[in-house]
Amino acid sequence: MRDELITFLQQSLGPNGVLSNANDTERYCLDWAGARGAEPLAVARPASVDDVADVMRYCHQHDIPVVPQGGGSGLVEGALPDRHTPELVLSLERLNRIRALDAINFTISVDAGCVLQEVKDAALAEDCFFPLALGAQGSCQIGGNISTNAGGLNVLRYGMTRQLVLGLEVVLPDGRILSDMRPLHKNNTGYDLKQLFIGAEGTLGIVTGAVLKLCPQPANSRVALIGCPDVRAVMQLYGLARRSCCDLLTAFELIPRRCIELALEAAPTLRDPLDEPHPVYVLLEVAASGELDLDAMIETLFSQGMERQLLGDGVLASSEAQAAQLWQFREAMLEGQQRRGVHLRTDIALPISALDTFHHQAERLVAELSPDAEVIAYGHVGDGNLHFNVLPPTGLDDDDKLALLHDIEEQLFELVTEFDGSISAEHGIGRIKQSAFLASLSAPEYDIMRGLKRLLDPRGNLSAGRILPRSDGR
Amino acid sequence: MRDELITFLQQSLGPNGVLSNANDTERYCLDWAGARGAEPLAVARPASVDDVADVMRYCHQHDIPVVPQGGGSGLVEGALPDRHTPELVLSLERLNRIRALDAINFTISVDAGCVLQEVKDAALAEDCFFPLALGAQGSCQIGGNISTNAGGLNVLRYGMTRQLVLGLEVVLPDGRILSDMRPLHKNNTGYDLKQLFIGAEGTLGIVTGAVLKLCPQPANSRVALIGCPDVRAVMQLYGLARRSCCDLLTAFELIPRRCIELALEAAPTLRDPLDEPHPVYVLLEVAASGELDLDAMIETLFSQGMERQLLGDGVLASSEAQAAQLWQFREAMLEGQQRRGVHLRTDIALPISALDTFHHQAERLVAELSPDAEVIAYGHVGDGNLHFNVLPPTGLDDDDKLALLHDIEEQLFELVTEFDGSISAEHGIGRIKQSAFLASLSAPEYDIMRGLKRLLDPRGNLSAGRILPRSDGR
Structure with a gap:
């Protein structure tokens, strides 16, 4: 099956369109945070939307699991190849054209594989401004930003990525193309399907293009x-x-x-x-x-x-x-914190008015579990977004540190829930926050989410096991 | 069946909770624009979320069609009782409490039946500002604004209603309650279910409460x-x-x-x-x-x-x-235009950069169809939203006027499509734009919209025939 897949990809995408040996695929198994996924079946690198559709149609027909991949700066291991079921990595990196920029309309149309910085630069060249700003903007791709509804530094003024997306082009798990790339600031015609794919972490479809809102450059x-x-x-x-x-x-x-x-x-x-x-x-x-x-x-x-x-x-x-x-x-x-080695990083959101009380109670909680652990809590106050991080006592070995931090995280998340907060303000769920996420869902929430997954990806082969657990128990 | 329903409603909602004679239900059959719906089975007026859930559970079990209703200022006949299949009108007017206001968090939590002006006033009393602003703000309800993703006068700066909703409480067609009323500015945990119901015109669930974003009052x-x-x-x-x-x-x-x-x-x-x-x-x-x-x-x-x-x-x-x-x-x-009697009102959106060319071509189109018709085209330029309206020649009788305006609208909508525009920038689809809307959908778009309706309203009894046609052909 793998050989046939690779032959198909070579024929369909050309020699640059597929990587199949472990040396070449290595870099698609690692993310920014240093996490590692399994070796994939192969890496497909389509350079057009039709090529993406061809790959997805083939995989749908042959029941092959696929995971789309952007710039690899996710923090929840959503885009890393699965360890249990071999997956085809579908990298968007060659789908990277700026399609159009309309300075009068304040819009830009882009391929999903454009690096965020390139989108920002293209806007600037026409005296416009694309406000999304992240530490990873030199490498992350706009398709990944959309799929994870990225936040970053300018949310307070300009909103999350969701608020910047006017049009979207998506390849569905069966290879059909869902496209609405009209550069419109207003459009109230029926269910707003693009909302389904924004923030879905690539589990419902593959974002291949988008129309984004631009602003005046605040000089x-x-x-x-x-x-x-x-x-x-x-x-x-x-x-x-x-x-x-x-x-x-x-x-x-x-x-x-x-x-x-x-x-x-x-x-x-x-x-x-x-x-x-x-x-x-x-x-x-x-x-x-x-x-x-x-x-x-x-x-x-x-x-x-x-x-x-x-x-x-x-x-x-x-x-x-x-x-x-x-x-x-x-x-x-952040660098100083990184130097301390293993530590707990959280990305929680709270009502702004609860930040002070939460902070006190969370500090007390950590002190009770480990008097020598050190709390480093900073964040985007205007978004209610707190990175409540914990450095474990230096005396412990790494296993003990991990066990302690796991306990702290569990209790912190309970406190977050008591405060009507979110356990993931901007990083998403992926794999690593899945169990805490599932525990937080009501029955109707779970049912509808599962129904959406079934509606859009009935075979369950796209980014399986991210956000929701696999439905087939694989 | 109707008698049993009314008995149930009286027992469940109390004497103020149900209206059943034609005199009392008359005002629920009319909207702002003067359109008229059929006499409903009855009007249910629940005063709590649990009451809404009880009504929906009963109707689900007894296969009774329901249409939710806000302040009656819709312009696409979405909330008027159906002419072919008798429906229960579910009015949210008694569910009208301001639940909480948090001035530090810049959020307000409200019942869906709150009148928009009351929400704005409550915000102002705490030195905050709720930016949604419409001509109908003295009578329209926030639940209706959310269900239609209302636009209005401040979209340029503050966005459509969608961008102002942080949390949502919805009663599903089967009576289950889907609730996420956390007042959070950021929350990236799984599929963002509230997006399904915003702008769905009451076809997927009944919005009963919301958390809204506030801003500083621009004094x-x-x-x-x-x-x-x-x-x-x-x-x-x-x-x-x-x-x-x-x-x-x-x-x-x-x-x-x-x-x-x-x-x-x-x-x-x-x-x-x-x-x-x-x-x-x-x-x-x-x-x-x-x-x-x-x-x-x-x-x-x-x-x-x-x-x-x-x-x-x-x-x-x-x-x-x-x-x-x-x-x-x-x-x-607007008043001057209204005095001219029967005329064509449109609510189209275009890329801002296309406004001039579109305007010229559309004027030519109208002149060809009727040299004496008069074009009145004004709009929110910053949103690309044009109300391209047409006054028919005064000599025609009303039937001829309507026939002419129908032809003009059809050809205008074709032109809008050629220009990558939208046939409904802010008013929605309801019933009166349904055929033009359906004609514009691609097969995958239609399939997914139909799938969403089936997922959330499997019996098809909620606001049936709005946005999508009835699935059962009734």
């Missing part, structure tokens, strides 16, 4: 770092900032003191940003096109916040270099 | 009316306005000279707004919280537009009264 921006007494003050300051910076706020990041310290360790060129240390910091950005006095806007916020005792001190970057340096804290702290 | 606004040489210039001016007014543009309406004249006829207190008449006008609004110089912003746009010969003249309202007067043109022109 001017200002970055400030503000020291606050506690998380409660940060929550209040957020309300103030939304109002005094109007809808121009693009980032409002919570950074605890411990993260500043991790950043200082990881990047020795950085200096402590304010005269005195503060328990928590806010990294804030406003951006605008046109002629607006952004400095005055932030200074008003400073004085209002000071008056209400919501902040102690702050620095407003006076140059692009200084702004970049403030953002560097956000990146260096 | 300051400025309105301007600008005279332009042609639609092409308006398109260019829009790009300029998006940039120089940043993301603060809340309205950018195209108004042809003919509409100004209709408005002047309908509202004799209005005066011609600019010294000279212009072929087309733009009504523009910017709004912001915080301290921004909005006048300077608009003046910059004026001078940039003047320089590029995109505009001839303009007026910036210097008081709230003057701003209201400029908006009055937008309303009075």
Whole structure:
């Protein structure tokens, strides 16, 4: 069966269209986070939508499992080849043309395999702006961003990827093409089918193209770092900032003191940003096109916040270099955290108003399970998105660390549920959050999700076992 | 069967919960546009989600057709009781509590039967803003807005209703409750089921509650009316306005000279707004919280537009009264149009960049079919949404007018399709756009939509015949 598949792919996609030996397929078995999947049946690299459809039709007829793959920056092991049932990896990397850009309509039409940065660059070249912004934007593909409903740094102002998709082209598991690539800002005609595939992590169809919404490029921006007494003050300051910076706020990041310290360790060129240390910091950005006095806007916020005792001190970057340096804290702290080896990374969401109470209770929970574990909780306050991470005590060996972190995660997720929160704000479910996800579903939710899967992928061969468990028990 | 139903409803919902005689049910058979449905089996008026579930469970068991109803301001006859198969009207009007408002989280949780204006007022009372704004906001219900994915005046800045819904509670056709009312701004856990019900026009489930996103109230606004040489210039001016007014543009309406004249006829207190008449006008609004110089912003746009010969003249309202007067043109022109009796109203969407060419071709098309018909084409330029309306020649009788308008609509819709447009930008499909809608669907689109209907409403008793035709041919 594998030989026949490979012969079919070679004939159908040409010599560049298929990789079948282990050396060549190796890089499709690894993701950004270092996780590893099994060796796939082969890697198909179609360069057109029709080629994708041909591959899917063949696999449908021959009952061959398929997993689509974008840039490999997922964090939930959704795109890695399955360990139990050999899968064909369908890489979108050669389907990577910018199809059209309409600067008057503020839209861009792209192949799914376009790298996010290329989409952003193409927009910029026409004085437009594609707002999706992620750490992985130099390698992740827009089809993957859509399939995972990626979030990132600009959600506060521009929404998740879902809000940026106007049209979608999808190859269904049976090879049929579902296409609505009309560049329309408004369209209320029947069920909005594209919504099914956005965030479905490639389990219902393969996104091959999209029409995306563009915005005016906010040519001017200002970055400030503000020291606050506690998380409660940060929550209040957020309300103030939304109002005094109007809808121009693009980032409002919570950074605890411990993260500043991790950043200082990881990047020795950085200096402590304010005269005195503060328990928590806010990294804030406003951006605008046109002629607006952004400095005055932030200074008003400073004085209002000071008056209400919501902040102690702050620095407003006076140059692009200084702004970049403030953002560097956000990146260096991740590096500092990474250096500590095995640790728990979460991606939870809560009502913004619950952040403070949740934070306290979660810290207590961790302290009870392991007094020497260290909590590193930072996040996008405006989205209620908290990366509540835990570094285990340094004395433990890796197995003990993993066991401890597993226990902590389980109890944390229970607390998240008590607070009406989400166990995955932006990373998705994939494989690694599946059991916690399934435990959270009501019977009707499960039934409808299972029904959607059956409706669109009746043989269950597409990205099987991600989000929902396999229906056949394989 | 009807008697038993009414007895059940009386027992289950109490005396206020059911209306069964024709005098009482009359008002549920009429909509805003004056269309009339058949007499229903009865009108059920449940006052709690559990009551809605009880009614649906009973109807599911007894195979009774049901149509949910909001405020009755739909324009596609989706909520009117069926003429062929008697239906139970399920009115949400008594399910009308504001459940919670969280000003720090910028969210409000509401029953589906809340009137839109009440939701907006509740937000304002906490210094927040719910941006959905429609002509019918004093009577339409938020559940109806969600079920039809309502658009309205603020789409340019805040999106359609879909973008404002964070959580949803739905009673399924079999009476089960599907509920995710977590007030979360981010949540990437599995298939986003709420998307199925938003814009489904009540055919897949009954929306009973929602969590909505709030924004800061933009306390300051400025309105301007600008005279332009042609639609092409308006398109260019829009790009300029998006940039120089940043993301603060809340309205950018195209108004042809003919509409100004209709408005002047309908509202004799209005005066011609600019010294000279212009072929087309733009009504523009910017709004912001915080301290921004909005006048300077608009003046910059004026001078940039003047320089590029995109505009001839303009007026910036210097008081709230003057701003209201400029908006009055937008309303009075609708009244003027209404006075002309039978006419064709469309609600189409196009790529913004195609507005000019489409407009020319569509005018030619109308002139060929009826040289004396008059075109009134205005719309939300920033959304690509054009109300391309046609007044038939005054000499014809009503039947001839209707026949002519039917022909014009058919050919207009073909032209819309050629231009990659939508035949329903915001009004939906309901019954009256069904045949044009079905003709536009590809086979996979139809199959999946039919599959969704079967998955969620296997007996086909909920809002049967809206969007999709009945599956049983009844």
